[in-house]
Each structure stands twice: as structure tokens, then as C-alpha cells.
Amino acid sequence: MEEFDFIQSIKPKYYRQSSVIKGIGDDAAILRHTNNDIIMTMDTMVENIHFNEMTTAPFHIGYRALAANISDIAAMGGKPVSYLVSITVPDRWSAEELQEIYQGMTALANAYHMDLIGGDTVSGEHLSLSITVLGTVNNGKARYRNTAREHDIIFVTGTLGDSAYGLHLLLNEQDDAASQYFIHRHQMPSPRVSFINQARPIERMALNDVSDGIANEANEIAAASDKGMLLDFDRIPYHDLLAKNSPDNLYQWILSGGEDFELIGTVPPEDWDRLMEYAKLTDTKLTSIGKVVDNEKFNGKAWLRYQGQLKILDKSGYTHLKR
Ligand SMILES: Nc1ncnc2c1ncn2[C@@H]1O[C@H](COP(=O)(O)OP(=O)(O)O)[C@@H](O)[C@H]1O
Ligand SMILES: Cc1ncc(C[n+]2csc(CCOP(=O)(O)OP(=O)(O)O)c2C)c(N)n1
Ligand SMILES: [Mg+2]
Ligand SMILES: [Mg+2]
Numbered sequence: 001m002e003e004f005d006f007i008q009s010i011k012p013k014y015y016r017q018s019s020v021i022k023g024i025g026d027d028a029a030i031l032r033h034t035n036n037d038i039i040m041t042m043d044t045m046v047e048n049i050h051f052n053e054m055t056t057a058p059f060h061i062g063y064r065a066l067a068a069n070i071s072d073i074a075a076m077g078g079k080p081v082s083y084l085v086s087i088t089v090p091d092r093w094s095a096e097e098l099q100e101i102y103q104g105m106t107a108l109a110n111a112y113h114m115d116l117i118g119g120d121t122v123s124g125e126h127l128s129l130s131i132t133v134l135g136t137v138n139n140g141k142a143r144y145r146n147t148a149r150e151h152d153i154i155f156v157t158g159t160l161g162d163s164a165y166g167l168h169l170l171l172n173e174q175d176d177a178a179s180q181y182f183i184h185r186h187q188m189p190s191p192r193v194s195f196i197n198q199a200r201p202i203e204r205m206a207l208n209d210v211s212d213g214i215a216n217e218a219n220e221i222a223a224a225s226d227k228g229m230l231l232d233f234d235r236i237p238y239h240d241l242l243a244k245n246s247p248d249n250l251y252q253w254i255l256s257g258g259e260d261f262e263l264i265g266t267v268p269p270e271d272w273d274r275l276m277e278y279a280k281l282t283d284t285k286l287t288s289i290g291k292v293v294d295n296e297k298f299n300g301k302a303w304l305r306y307q308g309q310l311k312i313l314d315k316s317g318y319t320h321l322k323r
């Protein structure tokens with residue numbers, strides 16, 4: 001199958017979103033939105049950096065890459081609407097494998113009523129998938145990292161470390177039945193779109209998604225808001241089996257693991273009960289893990305209460321372009 005046939009094969013038969021004026025088939029796509037702000041985000045996944053043949057089947061490559069982007073839309077408080085895909089394909093990848101990558105994206109796009117509206121296809125040495133997702137949020141209502149204030153409660157959704165532990169199990173060929181939960185969390189992450197849209201009535205919320213581990217993401221909120229983020233290690237949620245199977249590395253998994261695509265944020269204490277309600281309504285695990293302080297000594301950084309001591313929680317996680 002060459003380029004033209006491939007594009008024909010992935011072209012949607014219809015578009016779900018009325019905002020799509022022109023999808024695949026011209027020089028560019030055209031959308032029409034009048035009442036919303038448009039959110040645009042792009043993330044790339046590259047063979048041997050974000051996945052390899054031990055960790056991720058073609059279906060899951062597509063699924064995870066789109067999930068990572070949808071998670072950034074959720075982290076802005078919005079809804080995903082449409083996406084563009086740029087794919088670089090080595091000769092050794094078969095037509096079937098390419099279709100499976102797209103099936104992985106389509107499965108997730110169906111769940112969110114999203115439309116594939118364009119992209120680009122080229123040959124190259126390593127498989128690389130760059131996705132741009134467009135989302136919407138009511139005018140002026142996007143959630144920013146720089147809005148944390150003193151006394152806010154710091155929350156996180158779900159459990160942390162699952163994806164990184166799943167990756168570890170896959171890389172060490174421990175993908176037995178007992179490991180399936182963690183492997184599933186690595187291969188098919190669930191961005192927190194419904195929870196964050198349910199929580200729309202809450203006036204102020206600083207928000208970030210956990211792609212690089214909360215040590216990183218908590219520091220990003222602290223720096224953007226110029227506040228101190230005080231986290232309590234004992235309150236950070238993790239799966240029972242993680243503590244049971246890998247107690248020695250628990251600290252590492254939950255703070256620096258990354259790729260959980262959960263949300264970390266802050267809300268005023270008076271909004272906490274309401275946020276818990278929204279979590280219940282959307283079947284979302286929600287945990288309070290600390291509080292925001294405004295104090296010269298603490299501002300701009302994340303701090304961790306661990307074994308009775310308060311210490312700086314350094315940024316960790318995956319860093320590209322290390323030289
Ligand atoms: N090569 C680039 N060119 C322009 N902007 C970039 C580039 N790489 C990252 N950014 C921007 O830098 C910010 C941080 O990116 P990143 O750490 O990848 O965010 P996230 O973890 O949410 O994906 C975002 O606003 C992103 O759009
Ligand atoms: C084979 C393999 N090795 C290592 C990892 C771990 N890993 C790769 S990138 C990354 C961090 C997240 O990716 P990045 O491109 O930094 O995403 P962004 O911060 O832009 O959301 C992690 C934890 C992986 N997923 N697969
Ligand atoms: Mg990114
Ligand atoms: Mg993000």
C-alpha cells in the first residue's frame with residue numbers, strides 16, 4: 001500500500017463534530033467555532049523513547065499517543081474535539097501494523113466523539129507519531145498552572161506509579177496475569193476528561209497532568225504560581241499491589257514514574273466537598289495530598305513531608321535533549 005491508498009484507508013467516512021467544515025482531502029482542515037476558546041496541543045511518541053516492541057503493540061502505540069494529547073486538553077479544563085496525525089514510517093512496518101496504530105487512535109477517538117481531520121505521512125528510519133489535538137473550553141474558562149493560591153488543597157486523581165511499574169514489568173518480561181493491571185495502565189491510559197468537565201462550576205483551579213511524574217508537575221505549578229506546594233508522602237495514592245510487589249522502589253514509582261496521565265491540581269478549601277462530589281459522579285478516585293503555602297522560603301518549589309521531615313522535592317522524570 002502506498003501513501004495515497006493509505007490516506008484513503010484512514011479517511012473518516014463522516015465527521016461527528018459540526019465544527020468541521022473541511023476535514024481530510026484539501027491542503028488543510030477548516031474548523032468553525034464561535035462560542036469557545038480553542039485549545040491546541042501536540043505530543044510526539046518515538047520508537048525506543050516512548051515505546052518499543054516489548055512494551056507496546058501497534059494498537060497501543062496509537063491509543064497511548066492520542067491519550068497523552070487528550071490528557072493535556074483535560075489539564076486545560078477542556079474537551080477534545082479533533083486531531084491531526086503526522087506519522088513517520090520505516091519500511092519494515094507492514095500495512096497491517098499501520099492500520100492497527102490507527103485502530104488504536106480510532107478506539108479512543110470514538111469514546112470522545114473526536115474527528116481525525118488531517119495529518120502527514122512520510123517514510124523514515126524510526127516510527128514516530130506526532131499528534132495535534134484541538135479542544136474547546138468555554139470562553140475564558142481554561143485552567144492554568146499559575147492560579148494556585150495560599151491555603152488551596154492539592155489533589156491528585158487516580159493512583160500514581162502504575163504506568164511506570166507496568167513499563168518496568170514489560171521491559172523485564174514479567175507480563176504474567178498478576179501484572180495485567182499495571183500493564184493495562186501503561187498501554188491504555190484513561191485521561192480524566194469527564195471528571196474535569198463535571199468540575200466546570202468550580203471557579204478557580206490550578207491544573208496540570210502527570211506525564212513526567214508528580215515531582216515534576218507539582219514543581220511546575222509551584223513555579224508558575226510562585227507558591228510553595230507542600231505534599232505529604234503518606235497521602236499520595238498508589239495501588240496496593242504496587243506496595244506489595246515493589247516496596248523498595250515505591251518512592252521512585254509514585255513520585256517520578258510518569259505517564260500515568262492523571263491530574264494534579266489545587267482548589268480553595270471551600271470547594272473541596274463539591275470537587276469530591278464531582279469525582280464521585282464521574283467514578284474518579286480523588287485524593288487530597290497536601291496544601292499550598294505562600295512563604296518566601298517555600299515559594300516556587302514543591303516540598304515533601306517524608307518520614308517526619310520536610311524536604312525539597314526536586315524535579316525528576318524524563319528529560320529529553322540531555323547532552
Ligand atoms: N519544540 C517546541 N516548539 C515550541 N513549543 C514547544 C516545543 N516543545 C515544547 N513546547 C511547549 O512547551 C510547553 C511545555 O511542553 P511539555 O513539557 O512537552 O508539556 P507537556 O508535559 O504538558 O506535554 C508547552 O507549552 C509546549 O507547547
Ligand atoms: C521503551 C520506553 N522507555 C522509557 C519510557 C518512559 N518514558 C519515556 S518518555 C517519558 C516521559 C513522558 O514523555 P514526554 O515526551 O516528556 O512527554 P511530555 O512531557 O511532553 O508530556 C517516560 C516516562 C517508555 N514509555 N518506553
Ligand atoms: Mg509535551
Ligand atoms: Mg501536560
Ligand SMILES: [Mg+2]
Pocket residue numbers: 211212318
Ligand atoms: Mg516531557
